[in-house]
Structures are given as C-alpha cells and as structure tokens.
Amino acid sequence: MATEWLDGEQLDVWVRLRAVMELLPAALDSQLRRSADLTYFEYYVLAMLSEADERTLRMSALAARTNATLPRLSHVVRKMADRSLVDRSPDPEDGRSVRVHLTGTGYDVLVAAAPGHVGAVRRFVFDQLDEEQVGQLGSVADAMLERLDPEGVLTHEYRRPPA
Template sequence: MRTRWLDDAELDAWVRFIAVVELLPGVLDTQLRRDSDLTHFEYYVLAMLSEAPDRTLRMTHLAARTNATLARLSHVVSRLEARGLVRRTPCPEDGRATNASLTEDGWAAVVAAAPGHVETVRSHVFDALRPEQVDQLREIATALLTKLDPEGRMTTPYRRPRAGAAR
C-alpha cells in the first residue's frame, strides 16, 4: 500500500505541534520541581486524588485519569507514599485492587502547588490563545483522543473540583 505522505499544510502543522509536545512537559516540570519539588505527573496524580470522593481512587482508575500505565503509576505512588503524600490501602470490595488516598500532607502539597502551576499554564498556554482558539483546541484534542485513547479511558465527563488539576 502506497504511503499517504503529508501535504505542506499538514507537515507544517505537524512540525510545530511536535515541538509543542516536546517543549511543554519540560516547562511544566521545571516550574513545579523548582517551586514545589514535584514533577508534573506527580502533581497531576495528587490533583486527581484531591478531586475524588474521599480523596481516594483505585490504582486502575487513577491510572486512567492520569493517562498512565499501571506500572508507571505504581512506581510514582510508591515514591509519593515514601514522602507521606499518599497512602495505599487494600480495597475491601476487591482483594486484587489497591486504593490510593491523599494524606493531609498530600492535600497541603497540592493546595500549595496549584497557584504557581496554574499561573504557568495560563502564561505559557492560555495567554497565547484567543477564546475561540481555546474551543478549537478542545475540539482538536477531543478528536485526537478518539484515536490515541480509543477506549476513552480518561474521557470521563468533567466535574468541577474544589481544588486540583488547574481549578
């Protein structure tokens, strides 16, 4: 089957988009590490827990919400647990499952980290976009996720939290 190469418009979009994908994580990690001693992924894990009922989620669900593999999450939760930010407890309903919960220190860490993180997101992302571009970005991301995440693991309808992701 012949390759369907990219045309000029697609290629131009792709080169820039890839650059964004390469650069954005570094920007987020650098700020969070400097100000809060957290990686962006660690922050995101804490933030997702902070929004969950009882600040608790099963590892599988937490992995889905953070777009991570279980293996990656397990390692990260181990580290966060060692730092006292998260606690693991066996799930009563299912003997195979583990619940991860935010500790008080963990809660304090997200609350402390959130403003600086949100400011970074705003200044590096949303300040550059017009309101209609925010909508376009949402639609484009939604479209891409149907291909990148066909099972729609993380496509849980969004509920507004009291703190977290970028509240």
C-alpha cells in the same frame, strides 16, 4: 497498500505540534519541580486523587486516569507514600487490588502548588491566545480525543456536553 504521506502544510503543522507536545510538559514539569518539589506527573496524580470520592482510587483506576502503566504508577506512588503525600492499602472489596488515598499532607501540597501550576498553564498556553483561538484549540483537542480517548477516560471530569 501505498503510504499516504503528509503534504507540506500537514508536515509543517505536525512538526510544530510535536514541538508543543515535547516542550509543554517539560516546561510544566520544570515549574512544578522548582516551586513545589513535585514532578508534573506527581502533581497530576494528586489532582486526580483530590477529585475522587473520599480522595481515594484503586491503583488501576488511577493508572487509567493518569494514562500511566501500573509499574510506573506503582513506583511513583511508592515514592509519594514515602513523602506522606498518599497512603496505600489493600482494597477491602478486592484484596488483590490496592487503593491509593490522598493524605492531608498531599492535599496541602497540591493546594500550595496549584496557583503556580495554573499560572504556568496560563503563561504557556492561554495568555497568547484570543477567545476565538481558545475555542478553536478546544475543538481541535476534542476532535483528536475522539480518536485517541473515545471513552473519555482522561477527560472524564472535564468533558462538556455538546452545545
């Protein structure tokens, strides 16, 4: 089977999209490290726990929502538990599973970090886009996510029904 190469415009768009995929997480991580002593991934873990019932998730569900491997998530959660941001405990329904709970301290850290993080998201993503471009960006993201995340695991709370 012959490779269907990207045409000139597709290659140009791909190079720019790849730059955004590299630079945006790094910029958000840098802002959170400076202002809240959190990595972008730690912030996302806290955010996912804050949205869960009783601010608690099984490690496997948290891994799915953060798109993390269990070893990576386990390492980060252990470090976060050392800082009293989360608690870990055996799942009473399945002793083989571990539950992660957002502590009051972790919630307070998340609440304190959120304004700076939202400001960075506005600054790096939305401030330079007009209303039409925001809608286009949403449509492009939805089209890509249909292939990348058809079950909506990463966007479960945020997917709006089709208009």
